[in-house]
Amino acid sequence: TAQGAGVPPSVNDLSSFWMPFTANRQFKAAPRMLVGAQGVHYTTDDGRQVLDGTAGLWCCNAGHGHPAIVQAIQAQAAELDYAPAFQMGHPKAFALANRLAGMLPGDLDHVFFTNSGSESADTALKIALAYHRMRGEGSRTRLIGRERGYHGVNFGGISVGGITNNRRFFGTLLTGVDHLPHTHRPEKNAFSRGQPAHGAELADDLERLVALHGAETIAAVIVEPMAGSTGVLMPPKGYLERLRALCDRHGILLIFDEVITGFGRLGSSFACEHFGVLPDIVTTAKGLTSGTVPMGAVVTRKGIYDAFMSGPETAIELFHGYTYSAHPLACAAALATLDVYQSEDLFGRCAALAPYWEERVHGLKGKPHVIDLRNMGLIAGIELEPRPAKPTERAFEAFLKCYEAGLMIRTTGDIIALSPPLTIDREHIDTIFDTLATVLDILD
Numbered sequence: 001t002a003q004g005a006g007v008p009p010s011v012n013d014l015s016s017f018w019m020p021f022t023a024n025r026q027f028k029a030a031p032r033m034l035v036g037a038q039g040v041h042y043t044t045d046d047g048r049q050v051l052d053g054t055a056g057l058w059c060c061n062a063g064h065g066h067p068a069i070v071q072a073i074q075a076q077a078a079e080l081d082y083a084p085a086f087q088m089g090h091p092k093a094f095a096l097a098n099r100l101a102g103m104l105p106g107d108l109d110h111v112f113f114t115n116s117g118s119e120s121a122d123t124a125l126k127i128a129l130a131y132h133r134m135r136g137e138g139s140r141t142r143l144i145g146r147e148r149g150y151h152g153v154n155f156g157g158i159s160v161g162g163i164t165n166n167r168r169f170f171g172t173l174l175t176g177v178d179h180l181p182h183t184h185r186p187e188k189n190a191f192s193r194g195q196p197a198h199g200a201e202l203a204d205d206l207e208r209l210v211a212l213h214g215a216e217t218i219a220a221v222i223v224e225p226m227a228g229s230t231g232v233l234m235p236p237k238g239y240l241e242r243l244r245a246l247c248d249r250h251g252i253l254l255i256f257d258e259v260i261t262g263f264g265r266l267g268s269s270f271a272c273e274h275f276g277v278l279p280d281i282v283t284t285a286k287g288l289t290s291g292t293v294p295m296g297a298v299v300t301r302k303g304i305y306d307a308f309m310s311g312p313e314t315a316i317e318l319f320h321g322y323t324y325s326a327h328p329l330a331c332a333a334a335l336a337t338l339d340v341y342q343s344e345d346l347f348g349r350c351a352a353l354a355p356y357w358e359e360r361v362h363g364l365k366g367k368p369h370v371i372d373l374r375n376m377g378l379i380a381g382i383e384l385e386p387r388p389a390k391p392t393e394r395a396f397e398a399f400l401k402c403y404e405a406g407l408m409i410r411t412t413g414d415i416i417a418l419s420p421p422l423t424i425d426r427e428h429i430d431t432i433f434d435t436l437a438t439v440l441d442i443l444d
């Protein structure tokens with residue numbers, strides 16, 4: 001093309017970038033361009049400050065532009081920009097793995113690095129399949145997900161995921177997959193604060209799948225302890241415990257996708273700690289580096305790692321990995337981020353702000369179109385009544401109006417999802433809910 005290296009393309013020309021999960025034509029007709037970020041605010045190209053009500057995409061838990069994280073990334077780029085992780089190592093990769101093992105409960109002690117939540121999901125599923133095979137239970141190839149589950153966009157993740165549109169265009173994908181029912185029961189649980197009272201028995205559907213397929217064919221169950229991307233669906237009281245007990249009874253691995261719930265979102269380090277339920281594998285990403293450098297991690301219990309360590313010592317135990325697994329910039333960003341979480345007690349801050357957050361969330365009860373409100377930690381789901389025959393329109397309009405009013409929210413279907421940086425304060429929380437209340441009042 002005429003534009004050579006070093007010539008910045010015109011920002012007026014938006015045609016080349018095929019935007020992900022975006023209505024491209026609509027966006028390009030009326031772009032929303034972010035050019036800077038500091039603390040809990042974005043700066044737009046027309047110089048406005050927009051309060052980040054979503055921590056980017058549920059990831060910037062330490063806020064934006066934290067000097068300690070910025071400095072760590074800059075220094076790492078100068079010191080060691082890249083090192084292979086296949087048959088080679090660098091110290092920060094091991095330091096970070098140790099650090100994560102120390103943060104996770106029980107014997108969740110071994111860490112496999114990826115670059116995203118999607119890669120973490122697929123990595124966890126592959127580890128589960130290979131684990132059973134290593135132990136001579138190679139018939140366990142079936143993977144169980146859940147309706148309304150989101151495990152990213154790669155083939156494994158969309159196969160166990162429960163979002164039709166994520167599969168609709170891509171063929172049959174993994175066979176030998178089945179799904180538990182989702183746990184969203186607004187007819188019984190609407191306007192619950194924290195965990196809803198009804199629905200633990202929905203975990204028992206796993207017994208039905210075991211009876212249908214045979215336990216000896218099932219490798220793993222993967223669920224989000226709290227489903228974020230499909231609308232902030234809290235686990236009913238007792239549900240996760242029941243799922244754990246059933247997996248134990250039938251020798252099935254339990255995978256928690258903690259890509260959103262990890263790193264303080266619920267007011268604890270991880271959801272497994274928060275709910276006191278120990279899974280066999282935990283997947284993470286997002287908050288691991290506070291969104292600054294792409295990185296994910298899969299953490300497994302000791303017995304899983306050990307099962308792979310029984311063959312010849314010169315043999316590669318797991319045929320899996322990414323060029324950028326444990327990328328030095330990501331490791332440096334993650335170590336600095338974990339330091340910030342600790343030194344600023346951001347998980348404790350989340351827990352301390354949660355009651356006020358809850359009050360403000362449920363203060364929207366009675367506002368126009370609001371049919372359910374859900375909250376936990378610093379996360380909220382605000383479900384709006386869809387417009388007749390026009391699902392998603394009302395919530396999307398709320399998103400546009402909030403953005404104009406200086407607030408970034410996220411919508412999924414007709415549900416508004418909020419998940420601000422954990423560095424937020426009460427005044428910002430007031431701004432979020434005052435803005436939302438005003439927008440709901442003027443929305444038709």
Ligand code: PLP
Binds near residue numbers: 118257
């Ligand atoms: N798993 C869960 C629970 C998520 O919420 C997400 C992203 O929102 C993913 C996986 C996918 O992560 P990524 O977009 O980094 O691939």
